[in-house]
Amino acid sequence: MANGAFSAMWAKTAACFLMYRAEDAVAVLDADQAGKTAGDVLGYGGGVPVVGSIDEAFSLRPEVAIVGTAPMGGVLDGELRAEVIACLEAGVDVVSGLHVFVGDDPECLLALAHSGARVWDVRKVRGPFDVSKGNGCATGARTVLVVGTDCNVGKMTVTLELYRDAAERGVDAAWAATGQTGMILRERGICVDRVISDFVGGASEELVNAEGEGKDLVFVEGQGAMTHPGYAGVALGLLYGVLPDCMVLAHVAGREQLKRLEVPIQPLRELIDLHEQLMAPFKHSPVVGVTLNTSELDEAGARAAIEDASKHTGLPTTDVIRFGCASVLDAVLKHLNLP
Amino acid sequence: MANGAFSAMWAKTAACFLMYRAEDAVAVLDADQAGKTAGDVLGYGGGVPVVGSIDEAFSLRPEVAIVGTAPMGGVLDGELRAEVIACLEAGVDVVSGLHVFVGDDPECLLALAHSGARVWDVRKVRGPFDVSKGNGCATGARTVLVVGTDCNVGKMTVTLELYRDAAERGVDAAWAATGQTGMILRERGICVDRVISDFVGGASEELVNAEGEGKDLVFVEGQGAMTHPGYAGVALGLLYGVLPDCMVLAHVAGREQLKRLEVPIQPLRELIDLHEQLMAPFKHSPVVGVTLNTSELDEAGARAAIEDASKHTGLPTTDVIRFGCASVLDAVLKHLNLP
Numbered sequence: 096m097a098n099g100a101f102s103a104m105w106a107k108t109a110a111c112f113l114m115y116r117a118e119d120a121v122a123v124l125d126a127d128q129a130g131k132t133a134g135d136v137l138g139y140g141g142g143v144p145v146v147g148s149i150d151e152a153f154s155l156r157p158e159v160a161i162v163g164t165a166p167m168g169g170v171l172d173g174e175l176r177a178e179v180i181a182c183l184e185a186g187v188d189v190v191s192g193l194h195v196f197v198g199d200d201p202e203c204l205l206a207l208a209h210s211g212a213r214v215w216d217v218r219k220v221r222g223p224f225d226v227s228k229g230n231g232c233a234t235g236a237r238t239v240l241v242v243g244t245d246c247n248v249g250k251m252t253v254t255l256e257l258y259r260d261a262a263e264r265g266v267d268a269a270w271a272a273t274g275q276t277g278m279i280l281r282e283r284g285i286c287v288d289r290v291i292s293d294f295v296g297g298a299s300e301e302l303v304n305a306e307g308e309g310k311d312l313v314f315v316e317g318q319g320a321m322t323h324p325g326y327a328g329v330a331l332g333l334l335y336g337v338l339p340d341c342m343v344l345a346h347v348a349g350r351e352q353l354k355r356l357e358v359p360i361q362p363l364r365e366l367i368d369l370h371e372q373l374m375a376p377f378k379h380s381p382v383v384g385v386t387l388n389t390s391e392l393d394e395a396g397a398r399a400a401i402e403d404a405s406k407h408t409g410l411p412t413t414d415v416i417r418f419g420c421a422s423v424l425d426a427v428l429k430h431l432n433l434p
Numbered sequence: 435m436a437n438g439a440f441s442a443m444w445a446k447t448a449a450c451f452l453m454y455r456a457e458d459a460v461a462v463l464d465a466d467q468a469g470k471t472a473g474d475v476l477g478y479g480g481g482v483p484v485v486g487s488i489d490e491a492f493s494l495r496p497e498v499a500i501v502g503t504a505p506m507g508g509v510l511d512g513e514l515r516a517e518v519i520a521c522l523e524a525g526v527d528v529v530s531g532l533h534v535f536v537g538d539d540p541e542c543l544l545a546l547a548h549s550g551a552r553v554w555d556v557r558k559v560r561g562p563f564d565v566s567k568g569n570g571c572a573t574g575a576r577t578v579l580v581v582g583t584d585c586n587v588g589k590m591t592v593t594l595e596l597y598r599d600a601a602e603r604g605v606d607a608a609w610a611a612t613g614q615t616g617m618i619l620r621e622r623g624i625c626v627d628r629v630i631s632d633f634v635g636g637a638s639e640e641l642v643n644a645e646g647e648g649k650d651l652v653f654v655e656g657q658g659a660m661t662h663p664g665y666a667g668v669a670l671g672l673l674y675g676v677l678p679d680c681m682v683l684a685h686v687a688g689r690e691q692l693k694r695l696e697v698p699i700q701p702l703r704e705l706i707d708l709h710e711q712l713m714a715p716f717k718h719s720p721v722v723g724v725t726l727n728t729s730e731l732d733e734a735g736a737r738a739a740i741e742d743a744s745k746h747t748g749l750p751t752t753d754v755i756r757f758g759c760a761s762v763l764d765a766v767l768k769h770l771n772l773p
Contacts, residue, residue: 324716
C-alpha cells in the first residue's frame, strides 16, 4: 500500500520490502503508477505489478497488506485509512509501522471482527522489559552493531547486506531488527525507539539474546545516531543493550549536517573514537569498517569519496549497494576470528 | 511513610524531603523508631517526630502523605498498601514515586472516591512529548546539567545545593527535577526515565524551557550515567534535550565500579572528555567542576580525595555537603559570565 507515493524516497517500507523480499510481493498499490512494475519504478523488485486500486490488488489474492508509506505525522486517514479498512473487511491481514495504531482504531476493529483478519502494529511494543543487565549477548554468538552518523544513512540496508553475504559465505548468522521497516522484513524484532527509556537497554539485550540462540554471529541494525539531538538516547541504549563485539559505521557521502537540523556531523574519525570510548568500560569493541551511501555521486565521485573516507579513518570503506560489502565483512570476520 | 525503613539509605525520598523541606513535615511514620525525631535518626530534619502508626500521624493533621521508601520491585503491598489506603480514606492526599501506580489500584480508587483525596503518581508521565528540536533552552536562561559517574552519586543533592547557593548570591535561578525524589521536592518536573525513548530529548527540552521562563540560570538534575549499561540512554537523551551551557560531574570518592555491576568507572578525566565530546557538535559545553561524595571517608581522607580529583581533572572539586559548593558554583558563574 503505497498509494500516491510509491518511490524509494516516499515509501521506504515498500521499497525495502521489494529490495529484499520481492518474491513475497504480489502487487504494489499506487494509482499514479498503475501498469508499471516495481522494477520500472525502483530499478529493483522485478516484475511485481503496480495496481491502481485495492480491489485490483485483492484479485491477486494477497494474504497480508503492508502499509508501505509513512504519512506525515504517522496518522491513519484519507485514502490509506479506507484501504486499510477494506483489507480488514476482506480478511486480508494488515501490517503497519505507523505511529498511530490500526488496532486502536474502533472502525478497524469493527472491520476485522467480521472477517477474522489480524493486525500487526509493528511499533506497538509488548513488555514489560527489564533494565539491561550489562551482559549483552550471552548465548555464545558474537555481535556486530551497525551504527550511523545520522538517521536515514542506510543502517538497515548495511545490516542486511552484511548478513546476507555472511550467510552466503557459510557463517551461521542471524540479524536483529530494531525498527519498523526491519521488523516487517524480519517478521519480528523490537521497535526500540518506542520502549520506555529506562528499558531500551533491557529490550535490546532480550532481542540480541533471542536472535543469538544457536548462532555464531548476529548483525544488529542500529537506530538513530550517537550525536543526534532527537535519537541519541535510543542509539546509546541500544549500544549498551547489545554491547557489540565490533561496530560498522554507516554514513552518507557528503552529508555534513544532520538531516533537517543545523547540527554538524563530526568527522568520521571523531565519531569512531566516540563510539569506541563509549564501549571502553565494557570491552574493546572497535569500529572495523565504514559504509558510505554514495547514491548521489557518479561512479568516479563515489570511488573518490570511499578512498577519502578510508584514508581518513584507516578502515575498509565501501558502498554496500554499489560495490558490495566484502571488504567490511572481511574486517568483521577477521576481528571476530570467524572463518 | 517510611515504616520499617526510615534511614538515609532505605528511605531516600523521606530523607531528602527532611533535608530540604523539613519545615513542611509534621511527622515521619516508622514504628521501629517511634519516639525519636528525624534529627536523631538522620542527623538533619530537626525535631520532626517519628510516629508509630498512621493514626498517630493523622492526629498531627497532615495534608499529604508521601511514600518515602522504595520497596523492592516498586510494588505496593503489605503494610504500606494498608497505610496508603488509610490515608486515602481519611482524605489525605498521597504522593508516590513507586513504579506501580497508586492511581491504577482499584482499592485505592475506591478509597479516594469516598473522601475526595488526590493521588500524584510521580512516575506517571503525561504526554505526548515531541522529539527534541535540538535547541535546548530557548528562553534566554543559561543551563547547567549535573551529570554523574554512576547512579546514586548525589546528582540531585548537588543540583539543589548549587541552586540554593546561587539563589542566596542573588542569581535569578531555578532548578529542574527529572526524577521522582526531585519532583516531590520541586512539586513538578518530568520523570524522564519513564518517557518513551524517542521522546526523552523532547520531554527534557520542554522541561528546561518551562523552568527557564523568566530566569537567568537553570540547574538541571541529571539522571543515570553516560556509561551505565542500564541508564545511559536516559542520560544522553536528557543531555541532548537540555543542551547545557556547562556541566558539573558528580562522583562518589573511591567508587571504582558501577554500583551492583562489574563495570569499571572510567577515570574522571576520560568521562569529562566523553561528555564534552558528546556536546561538541552543539556547543562548547565544558565540565567546569567536580563533586565528590566523601561520606565514607574521614575528614583528612575527604580532603585528600578532593585534592587528588582536582589535580587529576584540573577542575575545582568539592563535597557539597561537607565543604559547600562555593568553588564549583564560582566556576559555573564564571563560565557563564554571571555575577
